Amino acid sequence: MSRGFTQKEANKLIVRAKFNKIIENIENEELKCQIAKEIDEKLN
DSSP states (O other): TTTOOOHHHHHHHHHHHHHHHTTTTTOOOHHHHHHHHHHHHOOO
């Protein structure tokens, strides 16, 4: 929070970073986008 993020925003960033490591290994761009979108929807 000292960096200007709320606790919820900070948690979202951490979760997205962890999933991005996995998503980077997927070759299908459409699937990557779909998974990223689903993760964002679940985090909101």
